Amino acid sequence: MTRFQSIAAASAALLLATALTPAFADNLSLPAPPTGVGHAETAPPPANVLAYVDTGATNQRGDACHATLETNAGVRVLSGFLAVWTPRTPFVDADQDAPAKDGCPAIKKTDWDGIPGSATDGVKKRPDLHRQNIAYSIKVTGEHTPERDLSAYLDDRRGKNVSVTDGLGPLTDAWRKGAQQTTTITDMPADATTVKYEDKGNNRGVGAKDNPDLGKAVDLIEAGSADGSTEPAKRYYKFARPYRQSDKVRVVPQLVPAESSKPISDGGFPSGHTAEAWRDALVMAYLVPQRYQEMVTRAAVLGENRIRAGMHQTFDVLGGRVLATAIVAYNLNLPKNVPLRQEAYEQSQTWLMKATHSSDFQALMAFAHSEPKAKDALADYAWNKAFVDARLTYGYQQISDPNLAPTVPKGAEVLLETRQPYLNAEQRRVVLKTTEIASGYPIISDPEGWGRLDLFRAADGYGAFNGDVTLVMDASKGGFNAADTWKNAISGKGMLLKQGTGSLTLAGKNSWTGGTTIEDGTLVAASDTAFGNGDIYLSGGKAVIDTRGLQVRGNITVRKQANVEIKLQDKNNVRLQVNKTMSIEGGNLVLTAAPSQTFKAGDTLKLVNASTVQGKFDSISLAGHTLKVTYSKNDISARIVK
Structure with a gap:
């Protein structure tokens, strides 16, 4: 092989390697953060009704x-x-x-x-x-x-x-x-x-x-x-x-x-x-x-x-x-x-x-x-x-009319004050609004809406994000400010913005489309559709995947100050399924497992499957084990070395 042929072969190999290797942090093209619908939802008391x-x-x-x-x-x-x-x-x-x-x-x-x-x-x-x-x-x-x-x-x-x-x-x-x-x-x-x-x-x-x-x-x-x-x-x-x-x-x-x-x-x-x-x-x-x-x-x-x-x-x-x-x-x-x-x-x-x-x-x-x-x-x-x-x-x-708009009585938000102390009064009213009973039922159809309140369901958080929701949880205040769980199936076109140091677990079959942004604290996915159907953007804080396979319908972006934790439940399932692009500027991916779970050298953990993977984490770790991490155009996996 001539010197020119050797150089040409090396160049071709380099091009092939580049095509098969995900883009790294210095040339990432990150999606924009979710924007939702641009406003929060409100729940004013019914007009022209004695409170x-x-x-x-x-x-x-x-x-x-x-x-x-x-x-x-x-x-x-x-x-x-x-x-x-x-x-x-x-x-x-x-x-x-x-x-x-x-x-x-x-x-x-x-x-x-x-x-x-x-x-x-x-x-x-x-x-x-x-x-x-x-x-x-x-x-x-x-x-x-x-x-x-x-x-x-x-x-x-x-x-x-x-x-x-x-x-x-x-x-x-x-x-x-x-x-x-x-x-x-x-x-x-x-x-x-x-x-x-x-x-x-x-x-x-x-x-x-x-x-x-x-x-x-x-x-x-x-x-x-x-x-x-x-x-x-x-x-x-x-x-x-x-x-x-x-x-x-x-x-x-x-x-x-x-x-x-x-x-x-x-x-x-x-x-x-x-x-x-x-x-x-x-x-x-x-x-x-x-x-x-x-x-x-x-x-x-x-x-x-x-x-x-x-x-x-x-x-x-x-x-x-x-x-x-x-x-x-x-x-x-x-x-x-x-x-x-x-x-x-x-x-x-x-x-x-x-x-x-x-x-x-x-x-x-x-x-x-x-x-x-x-x-x-x-x-x-x-x-x-x-x-x-x-x-x-x-x-x-x-x-009577089964399609009347939801109505929340004046002052009803106090009933959720200690159950959801991290929400402001208007947000608690919206929780009541998005979880209430449909209209038209006998006996409970009063002019203000007291009979339509479903306090059991309201205690499980929002029923819909019809507007954008900014959630500020200050863990230093303790109680539900530090940690809470929403179990409802959340729909709507709005977005969720997680702020504050507290932790919120989402356990419902969620379908909201406006996206999810994590700036601080922890957001836990306890169901396969926990984060809805929009984009996920981690500018900080931590996302915890505590389900067999989190479905991300849009893009997911992990900035350098953010972290991801995957709670392993077995060795075979892909833990994160991304329909579009997973963009990783850095941050850490921590794998955790129950004490009863055992791993041996040679085991391969399938962590991510996406339409496109670009970038990589600063580190991927599993306590007690050494990992060899593999990034490809569509997947991230880790093999147990010891």
Whole structure:
């Protein structure tokens, strides 16, 4: 071979090597960062609607003819019931015919019953839904077991706060001790079929005046029920209990002594027990956000137990939830309660950490979920979610416009304040907006939107990025500021910008298209579509891949100040599948594995597959092993050397 031929051959080899070798940092052409839609989403309160948080004080006991849609916030928030039911006349609570008084018309004793011997006093505007309503009561009460009867009895007879505190699971005993909570109803007495037992305990416990441990928490729970009576609405809507509507509805035998003999003063809508349970549970979820969704579930369980007891029906239970949610938000927003809610939250966290020997918020979080379902009835997240979801509408069809825009009541954002403290008030409103129930369902279609709130789903973060979301998590503040998980399936055209030192895990089947930028902290992919369908841009911080194969529908860019961690789950799967280009300016790729995973010399780890790979990491490492890394036009892999 001549010298000229040798030079030509070497040049050809060099050109071939260049064609097969990814571009490195000095000649990278990096994609631009995602831009999303260019604005954040907002969730203004509905216009031209009286806000419950401004008018909640009007929900006072009094003559029914004085409690109207115009004058009473509690009656007004339940006005969705009027789509299926028209109460016939105003009502005066009297055991005999009542003459006209204070401008109220004369009312006969029989008006509560409509016609003597009948069950209701009004017009069924949707008889099909009324049949579905009572059929559910007949079905559920017919499916009784000793365990269900006992649960229904306890939720009826003992203090409602005593009932819902078991929603705290492993934290229940510590809470009850700190609250100095007592009850005299712990089982079903043998003679309960003939004797009506009343709880002689203190229900919520002892307040701050005499209780330095959880007294402020008890005070806030009490405050959460202020102006919370269901009586005005009961008297306005005049809807009979299920056992008065059908003799096929079974009342738990031990609760028969608790039945009222006066239909005229014994309305079923809304359920008072259900409303109280939701009021207390939502305040306790505020105080102990480690069990937020479990407390929501426990309130829903108590509502279901009212149906199992034969004392209420689906209409009543739905109404109780709607009214209670508005009442709690009203009370938490009262200026006089703002300092108390912060003090009560801090006291609750401090006491529970001390009582459970938990070093910090995250340790308490772990303790709060440390027991199996055999001990903690609400330990199963999937069961809780399905149970609550089914009881947000109780399976009713939409009877009015199903496509109304989402609406978030004024002040509702306070309900997520401790669960998502890293979001500002407007962002929490958007979370509520993007996770709420569709419009058009009976009972829960109030003018403001209280009935459409899905607090279980809202606790799992955004449901959509319809605008751009800037997430700032300051880990130094602790709690959910340091680490949280969003489980919802997030859609939309917006983008996510992760800032701050905290860590967020995305676990849903996400499909947003506006892209993801990580500037600081950690973003964890816990599902194959965790980062949506847009570009991913790491200008700093860290992306953690904790799934078998993260799908990146667009480009992924790793700048020099950024890092990537891949949690290995096996040796064969490609961990990062990129539809377009992976551009690597530098940074470190750290491989981690569970202690049970073993590797031997010669094993090859397939890490990245992309349409194009350009650039390389400053380092790729796996603790305890030496790696030989191979970059190609489409792949990155590492072979275990030792």
